[in-house]
Amino acid sequence: MRQVVSPRLLSTSAVSALAACVFAACGTTTAASGAAAGTDTSSAADATTGDAASADVAAADVDQGPQPAAPKAYNGTCPDLTLGGKVTITSGGQKRTAYVSLPDDYSAPGNSLLFLWHGLGDSGSNFSAAFGAPGIAKQNNAVVITPDDCCVKGLSCCAQVNGWAFLDATGGADSQLFDDLLSCATQQMSIDTKRVYTAGFSAGALWTTWLILNRSEYLAAAAPFSGGVGLIDYITPFWKIPVLGSWGGDNDIFAGYVTFYQYMQDFIADLRKNDDFVIACNHGLGHTVPPEGPDYAVDFLFRNTFGKTANPYGAGAALPSVFPSYCTIAP
Numbered sequence: 001m002r003q004v005v006s007p008r009l010l011s012t013s014a015v016s017a018l019a020a021c022v023f024a025a026c027g028t029t030t031a032a033s034g035a036a037a038g039t040d041t042s043s044a045a046d047a048t049t050g051d052a053a054s055a056d057v058a059a060a061d062v063d064q065g066p067q068p069a070a071p072k073a074y075n076g077t078c079p080d081l082t083l084g085g086k087v088t089i090t091s092g093g094q095k096r097t098a099y100v101s102l103p104d105d106y107s108a109p110g111n112s113l114l115f116l117w118h119g120l121g122d123s124g125s126n127f128s129a130a131f132g133a134p135g136i137a138k139q140n141n142a143v144v145i146t147p148d149d150c151c152v153k154g155l156s157c158c159a160q161v162n163g164w165a166f167l168d169a170t171g172g173a174d175s176q177l178f179d180d181l182l183s184c185a186t187q188q189m190s191i192d193t194k195r196v197y198t199a200g201f202s203a204g205a206l207w208t209t210w211l212i213l214n215r216s217e218y219l220a221a222a223a224p225f226s227g228g229v230g231l232i233d234y235i236t237p238f239w240k241i242p243v244l245g246s247w248g249g250d251n252d253i254f255a256g257y258v259t260f261y262q263y264m265q266d267f268i269a270d271l272r273k274n275d276d277f278v279i280a281c282n283h284g285l286g287h288t289v290p291p292e293g294p295d296y297a298v299d300f301l302f303r304n305t306f307g308k309t310a311n312p313y314g315a316g317a318a319l320p321s322v323f324p325s326y327c328t329i330a331p
Contacts, residue, residue: 066307067307068196068217069218071179071218074183074187076089076090076180078187081100081145081185081188082189084100086099092173094155094173096155096173099125100145101133101137103138104141107190110195111141111189112141112142112197112302113143113144113145113191114144114198115196115197115211116144116198117146117164117200117204117207117208118204119202120151120163121163122204124146127146128144128146131146131199145181149174150163150174157172162231165207165210166203166206166207166232175215182218192305193218195305196219197219197222198211198219198222201226202226202287205228206231207227209228209229212237212243213234214237220301220304221242221303221312224243226247226260226263227267228260228265228266229263229267234270239306240274241276242277242304242308242309242312243268243276244278245281246264246280246293246297251284251286252287264280265280268330277309277312279300279319280330281327281328283326284326290324295322311329
């Protein structure tokens with residue numbers, strides 16, 4: 001049985017800083033516990049048939065339907081992500097760290113790529129373990145990357161108030177980090193770029209929200225736990241994107257001011273106005289990831305591929321048993 005590691009949220013000083021900022025209106029298959037814690041052949045005789053068959057193959061190679069954007073080129077030398085474990089990448093002039101969990105064969109066609117984002121005051125190492133990243137990778141043919149925010153290493157890009165750069169309209173150093181890690185992962189491993197996902201908790205869920213709004217051209221689906229809009233202004237994502245939104249009831253409040261329960265419900269309402277498919281999960285446990293959260297999040301995420309915006313379980317289908325009763329398809 002995997003050891004459960006509790007995701008840390010925020011330090012006392014970070015709580016005070018975030019509270020002050022808000023007051024000033026600054027605008028799977030795993031088990032984890034955030035609550036406790038996470039060919040074509042032809043001959044010369046039929047050249048015409050062969051040419052036609054080749055044309056058919058070429059057409060088939062161009063997947064019908066929307067395609068994700070090509071990852072942005074990384075301006076540097078990628079670290080060897082195929083080694084797994086802790087990696088260091090130079091991104092935006094900073095030495096950033098991340099934790100990589102690998103499937104049994106990262107060179108096999110069709111691997112998924114999942115990004116996980118930790119809460120303020122936590123670390124990529126801890127959140128990767130708490131969410132069950134190694135198991136997710138092995139059991140779902142997925143590469144799982146869990147970065148550290150700038151503050152873990154005390155880098156100059158550290159935003160003490162919020163950890164991740166979700167208050168920056170450009171995404172700052174963290175949008176650069178996402179772009180660079182996506183570029184390096186797709187260069188070094190056999191990643192199906194129609195199967196790129198993101199999930200996070202608290203500040204990491206707010207960063208996941210930013211990515212939904214600003215990087216939808218890369219994402220097949222997303223799962224923020226206690227994120228949403230409020231500190232972040234909603235903008236309609238360029239591409240429709242299925243979202244699983246979880247929050248902990250009316251007690252999902254941080255530092256007395258950050259009302260995640262309202263942020264998530266407002267975000268879900270905005271997404272539904274854009275006709276995005278949304279599953280809403282109000283677990284009622286306050287500001288945490290419920291023990292079963294990673295299981296249902298992983299099941300949802302990996303059911304989706306880029307550009308497929310309907311219910312991934314089938315038209316009119318009910319949610320499968322991996323989902324607890326508090327999860328519903330948002331009307």
